[in-house]
Amino acid sequence: MPPGPWATVFDALCARFPAIDRDAWRSRFARGRILDADGGPLTESSPFRVGAEIRYFREVESEPHLAVQETLLHVDGHLIVVDKPHFLPVTPGGVYVNETLLARLVKRFGDSRIVPLHRLDRLTAGVVLFSNNPATRSRYQSLFRDRAIHKRYEALAPPLPTATWPLERCSRLVRGEPFFRTREIDGEPNACTRIDVLERGSETWRYALQPHTGRKHQLRVHMAAIGAPIRNDPLYPRLTDQMPDDPERPLKLLARSLAFTDPLDGSARYFESRLQL
Numbered sequence: 001m002p003p004g005p006w007a008t009v010f011d012a013l014c015a016r017f018p019a020i021d022r023d024a025w026r027s028r029f030a031r032g033r034i035l036d037a038d039g040g041p042l043t044e045s046s047p048f049r050v051g052a053e054i055r056y057f058r059e060v061e062s063e064p065h066l067a068v069q070e071t072l073l074h075v076d077g078h079l080i081v082v083d084k085p086h087f088l089p090v091t092p093g094g095v096y097v098n099e100t101l102l103a104r105l106v107k108r109f110g111d112s113r114i115v116p117l118h119r120l121d122r123l124t125a126g127v128v129l130f131s132n133n134p135a136t137r138s139r140y141q142s143l144f145r146d147r148a149i150h151k152r153y154e155a156l157a158p159p160l161p162t163a164t165w166p167l168e169r170c171s172r173l174v175r176g177e178p179f180f181r182t183r184e185i186d187g188e189p190n191a192c193t194r195i196d197v198l199e200r201g202s203e204t205w206r207y208a209l210q211p212h213t214g215r216k217h218q219l220r221v222h223m224a225a226i227g228a229p230i231r232n233d234p235l236y237p238r239l240t241d242q243m244p245d246d247p248e249r250p251l252k253l254l255a256r257s258l259a260f261t262d263p264l265d266g267s268a269r270y271f272e273s274r275l276q277l
Contacts, residue, residue, distance in 0.1 A: 009052075037052070063096060089101065091116060115137070126255025154256045155230045157207055158229070159228075166196035171184045191222070207228070209223075223236075257271060257272040257273065
């Protein structure tokens with residue numbers, strides 16, 4: 001929190017978010033929706049400290065219900081590994097707060113300390129790692145920061161019979177228009193993806209995608225850029241009219257597996273999705 005003349009966290013939040021009335025903040029404190037950096041609940045009288053990290057659960061008046069269901073792949077004292085279905089957000093955003101993978105896990109395990117170690121787009125399915133142990137969290141976060149995680153994706157897209165495989169797509173990605181899209185521009189590349197073919201069909205091929213970087217929508221942009229946009233992608237290569245989620249037409253992109261050397265004991269860890277495109 002930035003500096004300010006506040007005695008309590010309650011006063012600071014009321015001042016920082018004046019559109020939310022004080023009674024609403026009191027209700028959130030009373031229901032344990034305001035947490036410290038370790039996930040412990042704060043009270044209305046908790047003292048304000050400059051620089052303190054405050055976590056709170058955003059609430060919306062009307063939130064769509066998502067009938068899709070996640071699957072637990074692995075749980076131990078440090079990690080929770082989940083198979084995320086299409087359409088389920090990993091973290092709160094837009095109209096989704098409770099209908100998120102994070103909120104479901106917190107409720108399922110009764111543990112507010114759970115946090116995602118990385119993200120998948122709402123429309124993308126597959127393997128997601130969560131930390132449930134603050135003491136070891138940074139060790140696992142460093143794997144992503146140091147690019148020591150081997151990620152493998154699969155996608156269904158149109159054939160490219162004249163291309164030479166495998167190929168590398170490296171480009172510079174920046175925020176596009178509207179703000180939720182990404183676009184390629186000239187300049188030093190900041191995103192690179194290795195693309196290969198797993199299966200050739202008459203109208204659709206199955207591709208193996210290995211991102212060396214983790215830019216927003218990287219795989220979707222790179223596939224569209226090489227002339228093989230991922231099936232049912234509403235954003236690339238062009239923005240289509242916003243439509244309700246169609247379970248019969250999900251984005252054909254799957255985070256198939258994650259592999260890494262465990263930073264705690266040096267063991268080889270491998271987690272693979274059970275979903276199919």
